[in-house]
Amino acid sequence: MGESRPEILPRVLSGTYDDRFSTVAFIGGGKMYRLARERLGTISDVLVKETPFGCSTPILFMEHGERRFFLVPRHGEREYRVTASFVNYRANIWALKELGVERLVAWTGPGSLTSGLRVGDLVLPDDLIDMTRHRASTFFENKGIGILRQNPTFCPTLRSALEQVLSEMALRHARDGVYVVSEGPRLETRAEVRALRAMGGDLVGMTLAPEAFLARELEMCYHPVAYVTAWAEGVGEDADASARPGPEEERQARIDETLQLMPEIVWNLLELLPTAAWACSCQDSMLRYKKRNLIDDDFHNWI
Ligand SMILES: [Zn+2]
Numbered sequence: 001m002g003e004s005r006p007e008i009l010p011r012v013l014s015g016t017y018d019d020r021f022s023t024v025a026f027i028g029g030g031k032m033y034r035l036a037r038e039r040l041g042t043i044s045d046v047l048v049k050e051t052p053f054g055c056s057t058p059i060l061f062m063e064h065g066e067r068r069f070f071l072v073p074r075h076g077e078r079e080y081r082v083t084a085s086f087v088n089y090r091a092n093i094w095a096l097k098e099l100g101v102e103r104l105v106a107w108t109g110p111g112s113l114t115s116g117l118r119v120g121d122l123v124l125p126d127d128l129i130d131m132t133r134h135r136a137s138t139f140f141e142n143k144g145i146g147i148l149r150q151n152p153t154f155c156p157t158l159r160s161a162l163e164q165v166l167s168e169m170a171l172r173h174a175r176d177g178v179y180v181v182s183e184g185p186r187l188e189t190r191a192e193v194r195a196l197r198a199m200g201g202d203l204v205g206m207t208l209a210p211e212a213f214l215a216r217e218l219e220m221c222y223h224p225v226a227y228v229t230a231w232a233e234g235v236g237e238d239a240d241a242s243a244r245p246g247p248e249e250e251r252q253a254r255i256d257e258t259l260q261l262m263p264e265i266v267w268n269l270l271e272l273l274p275t276a277a278w279a280c281s282c283q284d285s286m287l288r289y290k291k292r293n294l295i296d297d298d299f300h301n302w303i
Contacts, residue, residue, distance in 0.1 A: 008043055008044075008045065008046050009046065010046040010047060010048045010058040010077065011045075011046070011047060011048070012047075012048045012049075012050060012055070013047050013048070013049050013050065014050040016098065017047075017049075017098055017099050017100070020100050021061055021068055021070070021099065021100070022061075022068040022069045022070055022100075022101070023100055023101055023102040023103060024069045024070070024101065024102070024103045024104075024105070024270060024273060025059075025069065025070035025071070025072055025096050025099075025101045025103070025104050025105070026069060026070070026071050026072065026104075026105050026106075026107065026266055027072040027074055027092070027104060027105070027106040027107065027211070028071065028072065028073060028074065028106075028107040028262075029073075029074060029075060029107060029108065029109055029207070030073070030075050030076075031259055033060075033071075033073040033077055035259060035260075035262060035263065036060060036062065036071050036073075039263045040062055040064065040071065040262075040263045040266060041062045041063050041064030041065075041067070041069075041263075042062070042063045042064070043060050043061065043062060044061045044062070044063050045060075045061035046058050046059070046060050046061070046077070047059050047061070047099075049091075049094075049095035049098060049099070051090070051091045051094040051095050051098070052094065052303060053088065053090035053091045053094055053136070053139075054088050054090075054091045055088070055091055056072075056088070056091045056092045056094070056095035056096075057072060057073060057074060057075075057076060057077065057082070057087070057088070057091075057092055058073065058076075058077040059071070059072050059095060059096070059099070060072070060073070060077075064263075064267060067267060067270045067271070069266070069270060070096065070099065070101060072092060072096065074087050074092070074207060075087065083184060083185035083206075084184050084185065084205075084206030084207045085132075085134065085135070085183055085184045085185050085206065087207070089135065089136070089210050089211050089214055090136055090139060090210075090214060092211075093211065093214040093215055093218060093220070094139070094218070096220070097218045097220065097299060101220060102220055102221060102283065103155070103158060103220065103221045103222075103273065104215050104220055104221065104222045104223075105158065105162070105222075105223055105224075105225060105266075105269065106207070106208060106211060106212070106222065106223070106224045106225070107224070107225055107226075107227070107262070108179075108205050108207050108208055108224055108225070108226050108227075109205065109226070109227050109228075109229040109255070110179060110203040110204055110205030110226050110228065110229065111187070111188075111203065111204050111205065111228070111229060111230045111231060111232040111235075112202070112203055112228045112230070112231050112232060112235060113180070113193060113196055113197045113201050113202055113203060113204055113232050113235060114197070114202055114235065114236075115231065115235055115236030115239040117174060117177075117202070117203075117228045118228065118254075119228050119229065119230060119231070119251050119254045119255060120227065120228060120254035120255055120257055120258040121172065121173065121174060121227070121228045121258075122166060122171055122172070122173035122174070122225065122226070122227055122258060123173060123174040123176075123177045123202075123203060123225075123226040123227070123228065124159060124162055124163065124166070124173060124174070124175055124176065124177075124223070124224075124225065124226075125154070125176070125177045125178065125179040125202075125203060125208075125224050125226055126152070126153065126154065126159075126175075126176040126177065126178070127153045127154075127176075127178045127179070128150075128153050128178070128179050128180075128181060128208055128209055128212060129178060129179075129180045129181070129196075129199065129200070129201055130181050130209040130210070130213075131180055131181055131182050131183065131196075132181050132182070132183045132206075132209050132210070133183045134183060135183075135209070135210055136210070137209070137210035137213060137214070138210070138213070138214070138217060139214065139217050139218070139302065139303050140217065140302065140303065141303075142303075143294070143295070143302065143303070144294075145286070145289050145294055145295065145302070146217055148213075148216055148217065148285055148286075150213070150216070153212065154212065154222060154223045154224065155221035155222055155223050155280050155282045156279065156280050157221060157276055157277070157278050157279055157280040157282075158221050158222070158223035158280075159223050160276070161269060161272050161273060161276050162223060162225060162265075162269065163175065164272060165265055165268045165269050165272060166265070168268070169261070169264065169265065169268065171261065171265075174202075177202035177203050177226070178200050178201050178202050178203070179201070179202070179203045179204075179205060179208055179224065179226065180196045180199075180201035180203065180204045180205075181204075181205065181206060181207070181208050181209035182196075182204055182205070182206055183206070184206040185206070187232075187233065188204060188232055188233055189233065190233045190234040192233075193232045193233050193234050193235060194234070196232075203226055203228070204232050205226070208224050212224070215282075216282065216285050217285070217286070217302075218299055219282060219283045219284065219285050219286055219299075220282065220283070221280060221282040221283070222282070225265070227255065227258045227259065229251075229255055230251065286302070
């Protein structure tokens with residue numbers, strides 16, 4: 001766990017943040033923090049941001065050579081403490097907007113609804129089905145705004161950059177997939193898995209909604225990178241034995257192997273992003289409300 005480095009304790013920031021540390025953030029799951037300590041780079045600061053929606057999770061300020069980025073351990077900084085159902089998505093996305101973040105890449109470890117994907121496989125999902133039930137899913141409760149199109153669901157510019165990075169690293173990955181977001185924290189029943197497949201799902205996880213939709217509400221680019229962690233209940237029971245995930249140790253080893261690639265993917269993406277042609281409209285998602293003078297340019301006034 002990188003014990004040799006001095007520990008940086010999170011500080012709480014309630015006011016505005018004036019520095020421009022980075023415009024890119026990576027949101028990740030429980031293993032990400034461990035990786036951050038070990039390989040992703042040096043942690044120069046850790047901040048808990050107070051927002052109108054409560055406190056964010058600790059946000060790590062990361063440096064690797066010349067590259068700077070934020071790292072957001074979704075489920076808590078120390079260990080897997082906050083399950084996906086109870087993550088304060090609004091506080092996290094609001095805090096990142098306050099820090100000046102414009103691009104968000106979200107890591108997620110879903111189960112597969114099909115035996116065509118193997119444990120450890122990387123997937124760039126291209127759409128979402130939101131089956132969550134108990135989460136605050138919008139910033140806009142009192143303004144009559146927020147009726148936003150969701151096509152494409154994820155940022156096309158981040159998508160082509162991620163595709164380029166994965167291809168150049170020669171990493172096996174699926175170029176599309178529909179990610180179903182379940183409420184959790186329990187996993188799905190066999191009947192639910194059949195139903196999710198029938199409705200067009202390829203992956204089932206618990207984290208991308210409302211995260212992706214909240215990012216759009218604050219005009220940020222957002223794209224997920226999924227790594228398959230299991231087959232969902234009942235999937236692939238008649239599959240060839242060689243395709244099955246295998247015993248638990250083998251499954252964990254395959255997941256770890258994929259996660260070990262993460263720092264290089266992050267660094268390569270950070271290298272590429274400044275040169276990417278930004279052709280998306282993510283940063284104008286609220287434009288029509290601005291044109292109608294329902295809101296101004298300062299997102300603080302949108303809630
Ligand atoms: Zn975009």
